[in-house]
Amino acid sequence: MTVKDILDAIQSPESTSADFAALPLPESYRAITVHKDETEMFAGLPTRDKDPRKSLHLDEVPLPELGPGEALVAVMASSVNYNSVWTSIFEPLSTFGFLERYGRTNELAKRHDLPYHIIGSDLAGVVLRTGPGVNAWKPGDEVVAHCLSVELESSDGHNDTMLDPEQRIWGFETNFGGLAEIALVKSNQLMPKPDHLSWEEAAAPGLVNSTAYRQLVSRNGAGMKQGDNVLIWGASGGLGSYATQFALAGGANPICVVSSPQKAEICRSMGAEAIIDRNAEGYKFWKDERTQDPKEWKRFGKRIRELTGGEDIDIVFEHPGRETFGASVYVTRKGGTITTCASTSGYLHEYDNRYLWMSLKRIIGSHFANYREAWEANRLIAKGKIHPTLSKVYSLEDTGQAAHDVHRNVHQGKVGVLCLAPEEGLGVRDHEMRAKHLDAINRFRNI
Numbered sequence: 100m101t102v103k104d105i106l107d108a109i110q111s112p113e114s115t116s117a118d119f120a121a122l123p124l125p126e127s128y129r130a131i132t133v134h135k136d137e138t139e140m141f142a143g144l145p146t147r148d149k150d151p152r153k154s155l156h157l158d159e160v161p162l163p164e165l166g167p168g169e170a171l172v173a174v175m176a177s178s179v180n181y182n183s184v185w186t187s188i189f190e191p192l193s194t195f196g197f198l199e200r201y202g203r204t205n206e207l208a209k210r211h212d213l214p215y216h217i218i219g220s221d222l223a224g225v226v227l228r229t230g231p232g233v234n235a236w237k238p239g240d241e242v243v244a245h246c247l248s249v250e251l252e253s254s255d256g257h258n259d260t261m262l263d264p265e266q267r268i269w270g271f272e273t274n275f276g277g278l279a280e281i282a283l284v285k286s287n288q289l290m291p292k293p294d295h296l297s298w299e300e301a302a303a304p305g306l307v308n309s310t311a312y313r314q315l316v317s318r319n320g321a322g323m324k325q326g327d328n329v330l331i332w333g334a335s336g337g338l339g340s341y342a343t344q345f346a347l348a349g350g351a352n353p354i355c356v357v358s359s360p361q362k363a364e365i366c367r368s369m370g371a372e373a374i375i376d377r378n379a380e381g382y383k384f385w386k387d388e389r390t391q392d393p394k395e396w397k398r399f400g401k402r403i404r405e406l407t408g409g410e411d412i413d414i415v416f417e418h419p420g421r422e423t424f425g426a427s428v429y430v431t432r433k434g435g436t437i438t439t440c441a442s443t444s445g446y447l448h449e450y451d452n453r454y455l456w457m458s459l460k461r462i463i464g465s466h467f468a469n470y471r472e473a474w475e476a477n478r479l480i481a482k483g484k485i486h487p488t489l490s491k492v493y494s495l496e497d498t499g500q501a502a503h504d505v506h507r508n509v510h511q512g513k514v515g516v517l518c519l520a521p522e523e524g525l526g527v528r529d530h531e532m533r534a535k536h537l538d539a540i541n542r543f544r545n546i
């Protein structure tokens with residue numbers, strides 16, 4: 100039995116759930132990995148020069164044992180997230196520490212502590228097997244998977260699953276991720292695949308869409324409302340392309356920051372009107388590595404006021420971190436919110452706290468999304484209210500190049516990866532709905 104037989108079953112319109120359940124599983128499959136004995140390979144290099152093409156490998160790996168409450172999924176497509184970039188450059192730390200720590204928690208978790216890490220935190224595919232205790236899903240179901248892995252043994256996570264002390268991001272802090280032909284997930288990560296999307300389109304939104312939903316829309320994040328001025332950094336990037344859609348769909352007013360005329364045009368085509376090209380306008384928030392320039396914060400704030408008719412920002416959607424955080428705090432209106440989920444340019448932030456406390460602003464930390472938020476975010480995709488922002492699609496072999504593009508910020512929106520899917524465009528079930536949204540679905544393609 101090989102993965103080829105699995106693909107044949109997926110592509111045959113006659114295959115039933117019983118057929119999938121009867122398919123023998125292969126002993127091994129192909130997966131994108133980093134290697135534990137290579138974690139020092141980039142030592143001494145500047146971040147920019149650490150090259151994912153050197154550290155990401157396509158390996159044949161053994162199929163992991165299936166445990167209670169879990170599912171093995173045949174992965175048709177996945178996507179590149181920035182967490183895979185972090186893994187591939189071993190920053191801010193090697194992810195093998197996460198696997199070792201997880202492996203110490205119980206006998207079954209030991210499976211994750213291996214000398215290789217199969218990465219990837221998105222997938223669209225077909226359930227192959229479910230473990231004991233799984234009733235909601237069965238072999239043959241077409242699914243996407245969100246990346247929240249929790250144990251829920253402690254009451255801390257019972258209101259908000261993100262608060263579980265054993266909260267992990269699948270494919271980053273666990274093994275057996277989605278950049279592979281087969282993935283192992285907890286069954287409560289599974290959600291229905293949107294019928295009107297191809298495999299690679301369905302695999303694109305998951306992680307970033309759920310994160311943007313919590314960070315911006317959910318009451319656990321900024322709780323955006325109609326009319327809010329929302330400053331969105333990287334508005335055509337992974338997170339930003341969904342934040343921009345949420346702002347527009349929710350009746351807010353996105354102020355989109357991008358770094359090229361091409362990216363500005365994408366935001367315009369999504370429906371945004373207030374757009375700042377940070378490159379063209381040459382903001383230099385830092386005079387040198389240690390000193391910020393409040394005059395530049397003010398120049399940025401003035402530009403925002405020009406675009407909003409004199410209003411300041413209600414919500415900043417933050418993720419660049421050190422480079423922008425001082426400016427983000429400054430341009431927020433009295434009582435406004437800065438919501439942050441990352442620090443791409445550096446995690447030690449500096450801002451002038453007088454502008455925070457005197458103007459009663461709030462900083463909210465946000466991370467991925469709880470089970471319910473991830474489900475709600477996927478539902479919006481399935482209903483055609485929010486669309487995938489897939490630009491380019493790579494083969495599994497070329498994942499290193501795909502991650503390199505994201506690391507160097509030469510991509511747009513989301514970058515997809517075909518795993519078992521032999522070509523793009525497969526897996527669409529609802530052609531009528533697709534036709535209705537085709538322009539929006541293709542907005543980011545091949546630009």
Ligand SMILES: C/C=C/C(=O)SCCNC(=O)CCNC(=O)[C@H](O)C(C)(C)COP(=O)(O)OP(=O)(O)OC[C@H]1O[C@@H](n2cnc3c(N)ncnc32)[C@H](O)[C@@H]1OP(=O)(O)O
Pocket residue numbers: 181182185190191192246268306310440441467
């Ligand atoms: C969905 C996608 C998301 C993304 O893309 S996010 C971007 C990528 N992710 C990242 O960049 C984050 C990567 N992770 C990290 O950098 C680290 O992961 C953290 C900084 C988040 C945490 O650091 P650590 O060293 O793993 O954890 P500690 O909590 O500092 O625990 C170390 C020891 O310190 C103890 N400790 C924790 N808090 C306290 C405290 N308040 N007072 C005293 N001790 C404390 C702990 O218990 C533990 O101890 P013991 O080593 O013995 O187990």
Ligand SMILES: NC(=O)C1=CN([C@@H]2O[C@H](COP(=O)(O)OP(=O)(O)OC[C@H]3O[C@@H](n4cnc5c(N)ncnc54)[C@H](OP(=O)(O)O)[C@@H]3O)[C@@H](O)[C@H]2O)C=CC1
Pocket residue numbers: 180181182185306307310332333334335336337338339356357358359362377418419422423440441442443444465466467468505508512
């Ligand atoms: N905590 C969580 O749950 C999550 C955290 N993340 C983290 O968020 C970050 C962004 O992820 P994602 O959106 O997918 O990545 P992308 O690279 O797809 O998009 C980020 C965008 O931010 C902009 N940007 C990058 N650096 C700077 C800078 N120094 N100043 C201003 N803008 C900048 C760029 O847009 P432009 O050049 O056009 O301005 C870029 O396109 C990563 O660090 C990632 O790990 C992501 C998802 C979930």
